[in-house]
Amino acid sequence: MAIPTNESVYSAMALLFILVTCVELCDAVAVVDVYRLIQYDIAGVPFGSRLASLNHHAGSSLFTPGADLSRTVVMIPVTELNITFIRALDQDFDACGNGIAEYIEQKQPLGGLIFLLPRMFSPENKDVKYGGDEDPGKELMKNILVELERFLLYANIPYPVYFAFEDDNINAVLADVKRNDVTGQPATATTGGYKLVVSAPEPRKLASPTITNIQGWLPGLKTDGDSTQLPTIAVVASYDTFGAAPALSVGSDSNGSGVVVLLEIARLFSLLYSNPKTRGRYNLLFGLTSGGPYNYNGTHKWLRSFDQRLRESIDYAICLNSVGSLDKDLWIHVSKPPENAYIKQIFEGFSNVAEELGLKVGLKHKKINISNPRVAWEHEQFSRLRVTAATLSELSVAPELLESTGGLFDNRHFVNEAAITRTVKLVAESLARHIYGHQGKNFKIFADDSSYAVNPSYITSWLDLLSRTPRVAPFLSKNDPIITALKKELAEHTVEVSLQNEMLDGMFTFYDSTRGRLNIYQSGQQLLCALYTVGAAGDEVNLLLIDNGVLAKRGKGVIVASVTFDLLLLLVLGSYLIILFSFLVITTRGLDDLISLFRRPHSRKVKST
Amino acid sequence: MTVFHFFNCAILTFGPHAVYYSATPLSEYDTLGTSVKAALVYLGTALVKLVCLATFLKVSENDSFDPYQELLKALIGFIDVAGLYFALTQLTHRNISQNHKFQAVGLGWAFADSVLHRLAPLWVGARGLEFTWDYILQGLEANANLVLSISLAALGSLMWLRKNKPKTLIPIIYACAGIVATMPSITSYLRRGLGWHFPEVVGFELFTSLVMAFTSWQLFAACQRPSS
Numbered sequence: 001m002a003i004p005t006n007e008s009v010y011s012a013m014a015l016l017f018i019l020v021t022c023v024e025l026c027d028a029v030a031v032v033d034v035y036r037l038i039q040y041d042i043a044g045v046p047f048g049s050r051l052a053s054l055n056h057h058a059g060s061s062l063f064t065p066g067a068d069l070s071r072t073v074v075m076i077p078v079t080e081l082n083i084t085f086i087r088a089l090d091q092d093f094d095a096c097g098n099g100i101a102e103y104i105e106q107k108q109p110l111g112g113l114i115f116l117l118p119r120m121f122s123p124e125n126k127d128v129k130y131g132g133d134e135d136p137g138k139e140l141m142k143n144i145l146v147e148l149e150r151f152l153l154y155a156n157i158p159y160p161v162y163f164a165f166e167d168d169n170i171n172a173v174l175a176d177v178k179r180n181d182v183t184g185q186p187a188t189a190t191t192g193g194y195k196l197v198v199s200a201p202e203p204r205k206l207a208s209p210t211i212t213n214i215q216g217w218l219p220g221l222k223t224d225g226d227s228t229q230l231p232t233i234a235v236v237a238s239y240d241t242f243g244a245a246p247a248l249s250v251g252s253d254s255n256g257s258g259v260v261v262l263l264e265i266a267r268l269f270s271l272l273y274s275n276p277k278t279r280g281r282y283n284l285l286f287g288l289t290s291g292g293p294y295n296y297n298g299t300h301k302w303l304r305s306f307d308q309r310l311r312e313s314i315d316y317a318i319c320l321n322s323v324g325s326l327d328k329d330l331w332i333h334v335s336k337p338p339e340n341a342y343i344k345q346i347f348e349g350f351s352n353v354a355e356e357l358g359l360k361v362g363l364k365h366k367k368i369n370i371s372n373p374r375v376a377w378e379h380e381q382f383s384r385l386r387v388t389a390a391t392l393s394e395l396s397v398a399p400e401l402l403e404s405t406g407g408l409f410d411n412r413h414f415v416n417e418a419a420i421t422r423t424v425k426l427v428a429e430s431l432a433r434h435i436y437g438h439q440g441k442n443f444k445i446f447a448d449d450s451s452y453a454v455n456p457s458y459i460t461s462w463l464d465l466l467s468r469t470p471r472v473a474p475f476l477s478k479n480d481p482i483i484t485a486l487k488k489e490l491a492e493h494t495v496e497v498s499l500q501n502e503m504l505d506g507m508f509t510f511y512d513s514t515r516g517r518l519n520i521y522q523s524g525q526q527l528l529c530a531l532y533t534v535g536a537a538g539d540e541v542n543l544l545l546i547d548n549g550v551l552a553k554r555g556k557g558v559i560v561a562s563v564t565f566d567l568l569l570l571l572v573l574g575s576y577l578i579i580l581f582s583f584l585v586i587t588t589r590g591l592d593d594l595i596s597l598f599r600r601p602h603s604r605k606v607k608s609t
Numbered sequence: 610m611t612v613f614h615f616f617n618c619a620i621l622t623f624g625p626h627a628v629y630y631s632a633t634p635l636s637e638y639d640t641l642g643t644s645v646k647a648a649l650v651y652l653g654t655a656l657v658k659l660v661c662l663a664t665f666l667k668v669s670e671n672d673s674f675d676p677y678q679e680l681l682k683a684l685i686g687f688i689d690v691a692g693l694y695f696a697l698t699q700l701t702h703r704n705i706s707q708n709h710k711f712q713a714v715g716l717g718w719a720f721a722d723s724v725l726h727r728l729a730p731l732w733v734g735a736r737g738l739e740f741t742w743d744y745i746l747q748g749l750e751a752n753a754n755l756v757l758s759i760s761l762a763a764l765g766s767l768m769w770l771r772k773n774k775p776k777t778l779i780p781i782i783y784a785c786a787g788i789v790a791t792m793p794s795i796t797s798y799l800r801r802g803l804g805w806h807f808p809e810v811v812g813f814e815l816f817t818s819l820v821m822a823f824t825s826w827q828l829f830a831a832c833q834r835p836s837s
Contacts, residue, residue: 566613569745573617577624584632 030169034114034518035245037152037161038472039203043507047154049161052200052513056111057193058520060178062103070109073196075174076100077116077166081144101151112160114196114518115148116174121248121411122165138413145409149244153402162198163245163408164518173520195521203511209474209504211240211290211298214487216266216494218273218284229309232283233431234317234389237262238292238299238378239466239486240473241406247515249470251406252415255292256466257324257423260459262286263489264424265431270493271452272432272445280435282315286494288486290473293405294506295375298473301502303385316346317389318431319378322404323423324415324463328394329360330423335368335383342388349430349439350392356442357426366398374401392427412467417460424454462489474510614744615731621748622727625755626720633712640705640713647696647717654692655725661685683794690790693718693765707770715762719755727751746811753811756818760825761789767825767832774832782828789821 037049059072081100103110118141152161164170173194180193220230237258243249250256266286272278291298303311323330332350334343347363354361368380375381376398382389395404425446432438432445446452469482476483478501491497585594630636630644665681696714705713727747734744764786767774774782788795796814799805805813 563613566617569614569617570620573620573624577620577628580625581628581632584629588633 030520032164032518034162034164035247035515038246039511041509046156049157051160052203054112054160054198058177058196060181071111073112075114104155110159114162116166119166142409149407152244197519198516200513200516203513206474206510210501211473211504212483213298213302213500214288216286216490216497218494220281220283221279229313230283231315232285232313233315234285235262236287237320238289240290240292241471242293243407246472246475247470249406249472250467251410252412252467253324253410254322254404254406257420258320260462261320261424265428266493268428282435296378296381299378299381314387317382319391321391321393324420325394326416326419331362331364331396333364333377333391335380338365353426353429420459421454618731618744618748622751625752638709640709643713644717646700647714648721650692650696651718651721658688683791686793697765698769711762711766715759719758723751750811753814753818756822760821763825763829
């Protein structure tokens with residue numbers, strides 16, 4: 001009897017140890033916001049990450065030789081990638097599979113992937129401002145992200161892929177995981193480590209995504225008896241975005257900058273138009289269109305909804321696209337040949353003003369191929385309907401589908417208010433000269449000290465707002481706060497503001513669950529360590545003291561116990577049942593019975609021999 | 610965690626029943642049939658109880674302690690006693706002594722209770738990722754419940770089967786039986802009315818079950834003496 005009792009005392013002590021360590025583990029649990037890689041189909045072909053829920057152990061490297069990663073979530077800081085690492089050269093012999101891209105393309109099994117974005121990309125991080133002259137690291141990071149994003153958007157990945165921002169918690173976890181991986185011990189259920197859990201339901205298809213266009217008018221001054229309709233100038237910018245992580249796709253430059261320029265121009269001209277003396281003989285039409293990344297589907301719908309007379313009254317349309325970078329020249333993209341009189345007029349108007357502002361504006365001509373469904377520039381939607389139009393952009397070549405639409409890197413830190421102010425001046429001044437017939441004259445309406453000066457704080461506040469708001473059209477509801485805000489702002493300056501809701505057509509299908517919360521649990525190993533250390537010290541009094549201190553904290557948090565714990569529990573339960581058995585036998589049948597119970601087989605053996 | 614932990618909890622919940630059966634003379638006299646019958650009676654009783662609860666009890670919105678409802682619940686709880694009475698007196702058993710009969714009935718009763726109330730939550734919950742002490746505590750509760758069931762069966766057999774018991778002990782027997790039978794209501798009161806946490810409630814249950822077991826053992830022994 002004495003031996004089992006002793007054993008049970010030790011077991012109870014062990015249980016106490018575990019209790020203590022487990023309680024301390026509660027504090028190590030961290031929760032992090034994560035943003036899922038987009039999941040979408042183009043014409044039924046699946047792209048992006050096809051799963052949302054995650055529940056595996058953490059790992060730090062894809063390329064541990066001989067390791068089975070099918071139940072491991074690999075965490076990769078984007079800062080540790082470089083482009084060659086992403087796209088290892090195929091010819092390179094010893095680079096066998098050391099590119100992430102290859103790893104994914106080869107459809108190697110993997111539990112999940114978490115990309116850690118640098119802290120500066122976090123929406124909460126506002127203190128780092130655009131540094132004018134770039135530090136090279138930022139430019140490199142941008143290139144890496146562009147490359148990574150381009151790859152991820154067109155990959156079909158059968159496991160969950162998430163983006164998260166580096167912070168102290170994550171970095172600590174990552175350092176731990178790396179240390180673990182270096183020792184060559186892969187994290188499994190028995191050795192413990194970190195467990196990463198994102199509980200999310202199966203992603204569902206978004207039923208019929210809608211896109212919302214917003215328009216507003218500044219009517220020009222009609223002289224009495226003038227029956228003909230006034231000509232219209234349209235200023236258009238598409239406001240929605242598309243990126244690898246829809247919940248991070250804020251598109252400060254593409255096309256938040258265009259939206260800000262449009263709003264500021266609307267504000268400036270509303271000042272001019274509010275006074276009958278300075279009211280021009282042109283109607284101004286402002287359009288914030290959606291569906292930009294999808295061949296300007298919203299612009300298409302918007303233009304189709306106009307009646308013929310209105311469309312014909314449009315003198316020309318200026319589309320604004322990605323105008324927020326200081327170090328790039330601006331380009332006017334047109335689809336009619338530069339010799340065309342209207343185009344010439346527009347371009348000359350712009351280049352004159354640009355010269356005065358000390359800017360360079362170039363003209364780029366790209367013919368429209370009607371049979372090609374790809375619409376690379378917003379003005380092409382106008383041109384297809386025979387409306388003269390041009391796009392002002394810092395991009396010199398037409399972007400591919402889903403490119404330059406507000407990806408991962410496109411955030412506040414890569415956009416400069418000064419560049420936007422400059423663009424506002426350029427566009428507003430050119431428009432004003434056209435409207436008031438002052439072409440070719442050096443004449444400044446929007447000079448800095450006049451009452452029509454560009455307002456930098458207005459620009460900054462709108463840029464900040466847009467840089468905080470992901471605007472991927474299928475995930476915006478019809479009366480999303482940002483749409484309401486844009487409408488309200490436009491209504492401040494213009495009249496007849498209206499929303500137009502349309503279905504997004506085309507071959508895109510989107511899936512929900514764009515963000516989640518990552519729970520990081522710490523399992524097993526620490527427990528084992530704690531047990532060993534305490535066991536070695538053998539200081540029971542100390543332990544009891546700890547126990548008293550910690551017991552108060554009990555009951556909160558989540559613990560993942562390890563197999564070690566279960567083994568010990570089994571031991572405790574086993575000894576409990578044995579004691580119970582012995583006790584019952586002794587009380588009901590007597591001690592002799594218990595002894596004979598064990599002796600019987602032995603005595604039988606003796607008999608047989 | 611998971612399946613291993615589930616097995617641990619299952620061992621804690623159901624192991625004592627098996628150990629009790631095999632360690633005591635119950636196994637020697639082969640009283641399994643009695644236990645199975647008692648378990649079946651328990652199932653029937655549980656069904657009747659369920660119907661009664663559904664008929665007479667309002668579904669309370671909040672988790673507070675409503676004395677009237679609880680009183681009703683306690684009354685319905687006495688259906689258990691009726692079921693136990695039936696199992697002890699009406700079922701025709703093979704010729705086993707009263708000593709073994711009440712134990713077998715209590716064991717079957719407790720086992721059926723454990724299976725009905727604890728197996729499903731265990732299967733669903735203990736295999737989850739999150740570790741909680743709840744299922745281990747629940748297993749301990751099952752142990753307490755086993756002891757209580759056997760005590761109640763012992764007291765029941767004293768009340769209904771034994772004719773020549775000392776007169777002085779009768780009120781004590783009835784009082785003890787009453788206490789044991791209202792145990793579910795008492796724990797419910799502790800949990801909701803006084804806001805005790807689960808570990809405290811389980812501790813209380815374990816303590817009371819031991820006290821009641823000791824008391825009923827002494828009573829049983831006291832009743833045994835004059836007859837023997």
